[in-house]
Amino acid sequence: MTAVQSAAQFQRKLLIALTACAAGIAAGYLSIGAIFEGGFTDRLLQARAALVNDRAQVRKPVAVVGLDMKALTSDRLKHIPRVFMTGALAEAGDILLDAGAKGIGFDFVFAFSTDDFIDPQTGEARLRGYDRGFLQFLYQNRGRAFVARTHSSEPHRRIAAAIGADGVKSTEVLTDSDGIVRRHAPAADLAASPSFQDALLALGGGKAVAPYRSLPTRRVQSDIPYLSLVDLIQCADTEEGRMALRDFAEDRVILFGSTMPNEDAHLYTDRYLDRAPPPSGAPCAGQAAPRGSSTSGVFVLADLVGAPLTGDIATDAGPLAVLVLIALFATAGAAAGLATQAALLPVAALGIVAAGFLPPLAALGFGIALPSVAAAASGSVALVIAGLAKIGLLTRRERQLMRLFAHYLSPHVIKKMADQESLPGLGGEKRAVTVAFIDIIGFTKLAERLSDHEVVAVVNDCFDGIGEAIIESEGFIDKYIGDAIMAVWNAPNDVAEPERRAVEAARRIIAMVPELRRRTGVATLDLRVALHSGEALVGHIGGRSRRSFTVMGTTVNIAARIEEIASERGIHLAMSQPVADAMGDEAGLAAVWRGQMRGLSQETAVYTLKTQGEAFDDAAAEDDLPANVIALNRHGRDSG
Incomplete structure (x- = not known):
């Protein structure tokens, strides 16, 4: 954040705080003598009676x-x-x-x-x-x-x-706005008073x-x-x-x-x-x-x-003491409203209301009568106004963040940043995710034949379509890697059946190849998708100046290796055993490779969908496949 932005943000918060304080002070003074104040005054007297020592032994005059x-x-x-x-x-x-x-x-x-x-x-x-x-x-x-x-x-x-x-005196008593007798105003000369x-x-x-x-x-x-x-x-x-x-x-x-x-x-x-x-x-x-x-x-x-x-008895506190009390609680309420998260504002309001009754209760012990509701009213009103203004400011900030960073970050990540009002902490958590690597086939040769401007246009067209398919299936674009995209399902947002959503996106991506060829004018344009599911570390990495949300771990490495196998086998869609298991037999799966990947102790199988028209592990169907694909499929079985 630049110095100008920091100054503007400080000015906005200061304006909110001053407005909330002014409203709190006004509410505090308006509560003095209000019809509802008397009930709280009598309840404070009840609380005092429960706290003071028994005065039954004092002889009544x-x-x-x-x-x-x-x-x-x-x-x-x-x-x-x-x-x-x-x-x-x-x-x-x-x-x-x-x-x-x-x-x-x-x-x-x-x-x-x-x-x-x-x-x-x-x-x-x-x-x-x-x-x-x-x-x-x-x-x-x-x-x-x-x-x-x-x-x-x-x-x-x-x-x-x-x-x-001089022996006839008035028995009239003073009543507050609620009609209840609580006070008496004696004359300066008691003996000469008509009372x-x-x-x-x-x-x-x-x-x-x-x-x-x-x-x-x-x-x-x-x-x-x-x-x-x-x-x-x-x-x-x-x-x-x-x-x-x-x-x-x-x-x-x-x-x-x-x-x-x-x-x-x-x-x-x-x-x-x-x-x-x-x-x-x-x-x-x-x-x-x-x-x-x-x-x-x-x-x-x-x-x-x-x-x-x-x-x-208790005599009324001076106007300066009342002003100081009201101003202190208005300031505290405004500060609490700005510092408290939206979900905790009701709790904070109850806390400041409860705290507002403590000074009048304590003052009674010293024979001083402070307005019973003024502090609570000023603090709670200031807190509510500051809290609501902050929520409005955060909502506007969230919309701005969405507009500014929607092309770079997941909306879920942006919303979390806006809610926290701060950068997320470094670190992460373990989550079961589905990772996809989607790359443009033959990109190197494509780049040799086209100008730099044309290459960028082709890549952008491809990534635009691929991105739409990922987002519509609730996926998250983790990063762009040259001519490839790394995508994740079930992070940072929760996704039901992430494997199926990822396969749906993969099918849609491969199905858009003819339209991409027509749009870009590149007849040889093709796409490849590799999928793997497993537990991965999900969180934020980086330093103080720059950080990003990403997925790391063995699951990501296996997904990248599956993409290499798909490239070696010449197929458009490849998925690991966990993805295939989640899809079930009805998906029409065929094995294209079995073996032990580098760094893993267990054998791994790679599958594709028969509906893709590519190699699969079914000898009865090999007569319908091209000779080079049959050879690739048999090679996969031999290597397994």
Whole structure:
């Protein structure tokens, strides 16, 4: 390959690599925030949970008290409608604060006040003052208790007045593009933030951080300490229960909320995690929360508040780190696409996708959240584009090789060179082949009578016809030797019944002699074919600068010797015993020579086809042959 060709090839590969890298980088950035990214993020969290140590021994800084089916159907609370639960909530709040809780968060929007309810029959406000205990609790614990509001519902004015403007906080949560809650963006000043989560985080002693993702290791509804509202109230009736409640509440932020199935439920980032085993020990110190396919909103809030307090969070990586990651994988993908063979591209793509998930997984261990799909997307897209472009380039290169070298090499050899993208290695393999030597009879005398230009024209006409017969019979032209051709069947391509295909080609070659005489104007033009089958060394020989595909060994030497015998016997087609055996008796074979060839220890027989009208070993038929041919045939038998 010339320097110009090398430079052009390098430029093409560089253009492919740059295009693949650009496409990979674009794919990486487009995957950030895509609807499919969240699923991979949650699976990475699942993988991290399987790798990290069990954190069950870490005391959770947040606990949940639930208004659940157990509470609503209990003897103590079943007669109280849900909108009238304020008295029970006030009682539970006092119990928890007395037990050492840092603060209370009510994940309820108290949109009604019982003071406004009027008896429909008498018109009397018979429940006026019912909320007084709850309002007093809120007023007395301003700064330590908070109530919820949403974008569509606000607390009743009496509730808001009791808790104060700073005590009403929004419980809205952020959802990703797939509708799943995974992150929280706290305000710089947590205490002044309108967010419910920020207010409780400040109560727990947390500090403002950048937007973060929680990193739970288990389903939070089974991992965060929990008590039913009714159990909490009943536990306070005994000294033993109050002691257990102190273990449950001390130094914790407590959230109250509904844990009824499918009520205020969210899909959360913990959806693929395993559940924690049920708590053991005193019932008043914690129990199993109700299970559900989704996560109750109060547990989502509890986890978003508790995660920063325990350090189980990850903040988003900076844009420069994301760019470097995406660019590195795009470069690696482009390089892999150019270096990998076409058949292995799917395997390479799977490998780079798997490798793309390792940096985000490892980064979680350092509290850094990298885009979960960006690296895999950039690397795989770059690999596919580079691989497909290379295949297109190789296809074009293969067509060029076919056009340039089809006159010199077998198409099978050219295709193998194109597939390997390199010169074949020196050496070879043993294969059973059929070798033919085809030469122009009387070429020396022919060359004496004709000019050089005319000799070349005659030889080219002969070789053109002979070459067509060889190729159409799936043969391979090994080389041109002056006025002769060496051809091979079953190398480098696989050929079924190579002996028969070679004999078919030989018949066609001999049959074209009259047409060649007419075309060249040489009436004495004649051809001779010698065939032999056996094991030979098939491969590439030569040096670093030049090499060729050829067949070597004793089989080739015997074929050349058979050609000499055919010349001595004056016959057009001669074949060895292995070829004759492969043809069978129905071929009409006749022996023309038997003896021991030079360098061989065993006797060899040479045959021809009776249909060629030449000498054969059948005394009954000798009356039909010319006297000189009969003599040659008898001489062959005598020499055998």
